[in-house]
């Protein structure tokens with residue numbers, strides 16, 4: 001990694017800030033998240049593949065979408081309604097000489113998930129990589145404060161949507177294709193303020209392990225990533241400022257993570273470099289939790 005990249009990633013923590021609406025947007029963040037590093041130079045690892053990334057407009061999903069484009073993949077992005085973030089990501093992706101389509105809508109709606117997959121296959125001709133990454137969260141002091149409505153919405157967006165996308169995608173996939181899921185460190189260590197969110201992330205881990213076993217004989221690999229504290233729009237849009245004060249700085253590596261920290265691990269999981277990995281999670285958290 002270059003000195004410039006090291007300096008770009010280093011920070012003493014974040015300045016607590018609040019956005020009024022979830023999903024948040026990148027342009028209202030100070031500083032804006034780092035989604036690209038000069039050290040990531042594409043080498044055709046995903047040449048001519050087609051990737052669908054949910055939540056690919058911003059944060060971790062944006063970094064992965066641009067990283068995949070640099071590796072030669074055509075990219076489809078599903079997101080809720082942050083059109084400015086999505087257009088900016090598409091523009092950057094197209095600079096890599098690949099195509100990008102945007103699919104705005106609510107993934108809590110099962111038919112939207114199936115329609116997106118059909119649109120992707122129609123517009124790009126195939127689907128090789130599905131990154132199930134979109135999510136929401138709401139902080140509550142106690143489990144007794146989680147309303148039935150919040151519980152349902154969080155599971156609809158974070159977990160059921162991933163199942164819908166998975167079901168829609170598999171019939172289009174072949175040996176060598178890959179499914180990737182974004183979980184969270186919270187699934188492994190728990191989080192008393194995000195109990196419903198954390199439960200969806202645990203469900204994702206169990207789902208990945210199970211679907212990986214089902215699809216192994218077809219040569220379709222299924223893996224996940226469990227990020228720790230990462231500076232993305234999700235944070236100012238959902239975490240109260242007092243919870244942002246020590247964000248990431250107590251990790252052994254001493255800084256919050258950035259979306260750019262995820263690019264090469266997600267490229268690895270999508271490419272032949274991980275040909276002997278399935279049902280596994282990569283932990284990107286500055287050393288806060290380690291697991292084999």
Ligand SMILES: NC(=O)C1=CN([C@@H]2O[C@H](COP(=O)(O)OP(=O)(O)OC[C@H]3O[C@@H](n4cnc5c(N)ncnc54)[C@H](O)[C@@H]3O)[C@@H](O)[C@H]2O)C=CC1
Nearest residue numbers: 055058059060079080106107133134135184229230232234
């Ligand atoms: N930022 C962090 O500290 C951590 C994030 N994660 C996970 O990383 C993933 C990506 O989140 P970030 O990049 O942090 O935030 P982000 O706010 O940039 O991304 C969230 C994405 O989810 C999409 N989304 C939310 N609700 C939706 C809906 N109803 N329909 C369609 N799309 C919807 C948004 O459009 C947005 O693109 C999530 O799964 C999150 O749980 C996991 C651990 C830590």
Ligand SMILES: CC(=O)C(C)=O
Nearest residue numbers: 184185186228229234
């Ligand atoms: C750690 C985690 O998942 C968030 C979003 O705070």
